[in-house]
Amino acid sequence: MKEDILHNLTIINNRIKNACEQSGRNIDEVKLLLATKTVSAERIKVALKHGQILIAENKVQELKEKYDDLKDLPHDNHFIGHLQSNKIKDILKYDVTCVQSLDRLELAEKLHQRLLAENKTMNVLIQVNTSNEESKFGVDPNEAVELTRKISHYSTLKIKGLMTIGLFSAETEKVRACFKILKNLQQEIIHEHIPNVEMKELSMGMSGDLETAIEEGATIVRVGTAVFGARIYPDSYYWNEGKTNKKA
Numbered sequence: 001m002k003e004d005i006l007h008n009l010t011i012i013n014n015r016i017k018n019a020c021e022q023s024g025r026n027i028d029e030v031k032l033l034l035a036t037k038t039v040s041a042e043r044i045k046v047a048l049k050h051g052q053i054l055i056a057e058n059k060v061q062e063l064k065e066k067y068d069d070l071k072d073l074p075h076d077n078h079f080i081g082h083l084q085s086n087k088i089k090d091i092l093k094y095d096v097t098c099v100q101s102l103d104r105l106e107l108a109e110k111l112h113q114r115l116l117a118e119n120k121t122m123n124v125l126i127q128v129n130t131s132n133e134e135s136k137f138g139v140d141p142n143e144a145v146e147l148t149r150k151i152s153h154y155s156t157l158k159i160k161g162l163m164t165i166g167l168f169s170a171e172t173e174k175v176r177a178c179f180k181i182l183k184n185l186q187q188e189i190i191h192e193h194i195p196n197v198e199m200k201e202l203s204m205g206m207s208g209d210l211e212t213a214i215e216e217g218a219t220i221v222r223v224g225t226a227v228f229g230a231r232i233y234p235d236s237y238y239w240n241e242g243k244t245n246k247k248a
């Protein structure tokens with residue numbers, strides 16, 4: 001198990017390096033984030049003990065379950081799943097350092113209130129739905145600038161950039177179009193000079209499309225399967241949650 005993970009990490013780091021060379025980018029500009037949904041704390045530890053520092057969960061429940069096992073190893077924990085307002089307390093309790101999936105004002109408001117009460121701040125990325133798929137969370141690209149502007153008024157929320165899940169497609173150019181939308185939005189927001197908003201981070205690209213994402217400017221690639229192996233749950237279980245189960 002350990003050998004597999006380390007071997008996979010070597011391959012991923014090479015892919016990142018090659019993609020950076022291809023697109024004339026410095027390797028220091030791209031961070032590898034390990035998407036650890038369904039992965040046991042034991043397996044995550046292997047990665048953390050061998051140079052990895054950035055991990056992320058999709059569900060608060062998993063964050064909670066693995067917290068004690070991982071807390072003694074230095075690392076940064078981001079949150080990349082659909083966040084329900086009633087789980088905000090836990091996000092703070094389990095030391096999440098960045099919520100990458102902020103996609104609505106109402107959630108920002110509640111997060112801000114909680115942070116104020118605890119005298120804390122939180123890094124956030126605005127999640128954009130660039131693939132125009134009903135099943136995915138994220139703000140509509142046409143509303144992203146406005147949402148960013150509104151969220152910027154919450155002093156506890158430190159906007160660091162944008163996040164997206166690209167289209168699931170074997171057609172690279174269609175996937176690339178999603179990443180271009182995110183990059184263009186980033187540029188647009190930078191030109192707006194909104195106070196309290198930094199737009200350095202572009203979190204995009206996963207196991208199957210990280211090269212394309214890096215070519216289009218990704219600063220964080222989120223990789224799960226290619227490091228830890230296939231998952232038994234389909235991704236829709238994580239990405240549609242709350243949409244498909246929504247009570248009328």
Ligand SMILES: *Cc1c(COP(=O)(O)O)cnc(C)c1O
Nearest residue numbers: 035080206207222223224225226
């Ligand atoms: C699972 C997940 C990833 C990683 O996907 P892989 O295809 O396993 O690399 C990236 N981002 C999000 C939001 C995820 O839920």
